[in-house]
Amino acid sequence: MLAITDHGQVRELRLNRPPVNALSPELIVSLRQAFQAAAQDGAKAIVLSGAPGRFSAGLDLPLLLKANEAEIKTLWRELYSLLRAIATSPIPTVAAITGHAPAGGTVISLFCDRRIMAEGNFVIGLNEVQVGIPVPPVLVSGLRYVVGCRYAEYLSVTGALISPMQALQIGLVDELAPPEQVVTQAIAWCQRLLSLPSNAMTLTRQEARADLAAIFSSDLGPEVDEVSAGWWHPEAQRTMHAIVEKLGKKPAS
């Protein structure tokens, strides 16, 4: 469910869980392990990509609605671990957002060094509220870092799904590219970084991203508990079941 390809020093982690790259507990764990393994394996930068037109549809709701309390708590704990791994990655990471990236699709790109998105009729945004789930605090903090307080409030509260062009204007993504060149441009950006004096780049990157890493420096256990409890709120359950119903009861996996 994760295709790993090395382009020289740049390792591409390609989400490969058809049909829509929905995030299952297993994929989340694999992704975190892959982020952590990359530097250990000698990679110098990471590109996180998806399928053409489908970066990731976010959490696999049909699957997760069958999970029990313990499994849901594990899910969130693992998702937080993945985000921490990205935010504190010792090597640069770029999200090559190859297509639709609602909710969890946006979430896994938020803590990368850079977001390059495919031009076209795609959506991006934290639509958690529309699914009945309060946006977890770490995500609000991540949004503030990327787009500032005002847009962080707007995006999280309204759950707006926006176009690549709007995302560029707001700063939710840094760059647009023709769909077939998103990965190429992400790799090229990594290579430009890697051509820089590496000690200077690495130390500066660490300093510049300190505020982002700090989001994960306190004990987030209580927050994970609260977020997990939110999953079981009647409104969340009702909304998620209605959405899955509407999807024709076809599990995304």
Next chain:
Amino acid sequence: MLAITDHGQVRELRLNRPPVNALSPELIVSLRQAFQAAAQDGAKAIVLSGAPGRFSAGLDLPLLLKANEAEIKTLWRELYSLLRAIATSPIPTVAAITGHAPAGGTVISLFCDRRIMAEGNFVIGLNEVQVGIPVPPVLVSGLRYVVGCRYAEYLSVTGALISPMQALQIGLVDELAPPEQVVTQAIAWCQRLLSLPSNAMTLTRQEARADLAAIFSSDLGPEVDEVSAGWWHPEAQRTMHAIVEKLGKKPAS
């Protein structure tokens, strides 16, 4: 001096103190009470509007220049209470800025969830410095939240009054509308929020706006004292009297 109209679940508070909706001590208290009463009365969102072409001219200087020290201190304490009530409102609030909104007009819109302003030949901005009054610290903090540090410094120090279009570009307002549609669009925005799963929206809104509410979480008594003292600085008195003189000694009320 305040017209209250319920549009379904959205309560409109319309400033109605001709000719220019200048803020008198009584209006400030009424406004704070109305903000607090709305949720208690069952309203689910608040639209703060003004007269066509005149949102609010800010503090009623001709009236306030006749006030004594105790009254001025009460004025600022009450204004701070109003801003706290808006910043911590349990239900969404939108400023429908129907026209001119200098100084206090901007102030009362700054802590709302959203600012929608009438297109046209209107001004908005914190021109306190031009009136001889240092910008109160809570307002600088509010500005930083809305427009970031750089523009907060620019707007507060220069006291610039800018056009709706410039305000949109800077982020001081979120949306423009034809004058006759400002209130309608504000109500529509509230209704879109209210169509969302309400527990998720409410909790996310609380989290996203935590930094704004935090501005009012410490004891602001000493700050109110300092701001009140600033009113009596010879430069402030000289400047305000000259401005009122120029207005033809006609009290705005």
Next chain:
Amino acid sequence: MLAITDHGQVRELRLNRPPVNALSPELIVSLRQAFQAAAQDGAKAIVLSGAPGRFSAGLDLPLLLKANEAEIKTLWRELYSLLRAIATSPIPTVAAITGHAPAGGTVISLFCDRRIMAEGNFVIGLNEVQVGIPVPPVLVSGLRYVVGCRYAEYLSVTGALISPMQALQIGLVDELAPPEQVVTQAIAWCQRLLSLPSNAMTLTRQEARADLAAIFSSDLGPEVDEVSAGWWHPEAQRTMHAIVEKLGKKPAS
């Protein structure tokens, strides 16, 4: 190496160290002293300018590569003192960026109240990483204040040198002007500020810039030590020598 001219109440400090206004230890000290003396001499605002087409090329690498450890530590300590003097200046300061302003050229403009840059084929940016030097933490903080977290990370990590137009779009400069009018516009901006009620403007400026001044309020001795040590990192030495080699071994002074 520093030409001082009073335009009424506005004092212009013009960098005058041909051919490229490279920053030598002496110039850095002179500049700090001139910033501190201005208010004492009765000036009400400061314009920092350079030569036509050449604001400042940044640190004088050919000269500094001959310095010993103690001299390099003194250099950084003095540069930090200069930046603190600008960030905490009791009177407004404007950088009239008359031309190229890479690295140190950007650094000395970053803590001014405003940056007005010459239109044209010039570059600005913190390209320290490209020179092999990690961007000092105070500069990352200054960048965050001016352009926000996302662009601060981008500019510092990549070391990008950008055009005046790009700098305007990002917010790294506030205003562009035809080259021959940069200084005039900077003086005019100061004069507009000085036409405001001065107590109100001064107190508001102090409040608005408090976050910028706070960058220098803790003991930065350990940071200066670390930054100085970075100068002697083999990568930094190798990179700087290669750059100076390429410049034809002609000292910029």
